Amino acid sequence: MRVLLGVTGGIAAYKVALVLRRLAEDGHDVRVIPTAASLNFVGRATWEALSGHPAPTDTFEDVPSVQHVRLGQSADLVLVAPATADFLAAYARGEARDLLGNALLATHAPVLVAPAMHTEMWEHPATQANVATLKARGVHVLDPAVGRLTGADSGPGRLPEPDAIVAAAYAVAEGAGLPSQGPDAGWGDLAGVRVVVTAGGTREPIDPVRYLGNRSSGHQGFAIAEAARERGAEVTVVAANVSLPVSEGVNRIDVSTGTELAHAIETVEDECDVLVMAAAVADFAPAQRSDHKIKKAGNGGLTLELVPTEDLLRGLVERGTVPVVVGFAAETGDDAASAAEHAAAKARRKGAALLVFNEVGTTKGFGDVPNSVRILDAAGAEVAAASGSKLAVAHAVLDAIASLGTIRKSV
Structure with a gap:
């Protein structure tokens, strides 16, 4: 398939490089027309390297080939992403002010546009009128996603993820x-x-300056919160020692200890439809906490007595106040069993609707790095798997939750 890919001047243009790569890897011949404004975000060299073709912008480039007409005539599909408010206005008026505008007027191929802009711009009556005009002419308009925009803004106007754009194309x-x-x-x-x-x-x-903790950064949990907000949920995140910012529209409760986390859950569980326990809760706590910093005395060692902490996940399942409870298991293998076997046993022991398992180590799983998970049911059987960015994994987890069919909606 011959695809003509138009890229206009929005910050979401960086996502479209992944769209181009996916189309090219699927064997399609993709020609890119970036607008002059778009080159402020992604350079011409990127489009040419990924497509294997020149990426012209100006109507008067390669005049002998009459490419301002030929590019549109030869396309089997035209995709414009991101489509800015300015582009939608010009396209609705039938303007041929640049090479992309000329090619669109010269094509008989189906056209798909993927708008991306701030919420106020997307919801403005002028933009909505332009979208209605284009739809009436047979142009396919992919609704923008709801989620984090430039800066701290969040709402409708986010460019859908590359896989969603390719599927729509x-x-x-x-x-x-x-x-x-x-x-x-x-x-x-x-x-x-x-x-x-x-x-x-x-x-x-342990004392005022020391503690028992773990290496969980909160990136995966925050990605799930962001993904749920993108998909329309009303989201609260209970953050245990996380310095990451949350998206606009997400409620936040900060806690430190397992006891504080348990109390925070108690305040929200009665009005919660889905509770995703992505936090890593310490399995043990010191039996005694010193009110003063414990001093080092010579070369002597220090012995700490540890006691088990409350099993929050199991308690939630047993109380039954939340319709869907999802647990997480970061596991490693040992002499007794593999990481997967430990995770399956945990799923059966905890009884949560789903258990998201990832194998971790000193160099994988933690922090802002790609993740790989398997999703198990209460019997320990694998029902889904996902890998990739934390946000991609988050959407896979939400897909598995949605497929349960047992979510109670508050509206």
């Missing part, structure tokens, strides 16, 4: 039209669902 090319869009499909499938996510790692004090 294939649907349009095959004549099937766009997949169902709206509050009950795609990015809005969790509208009205109240989701609580715990994230980070608890710390159990």
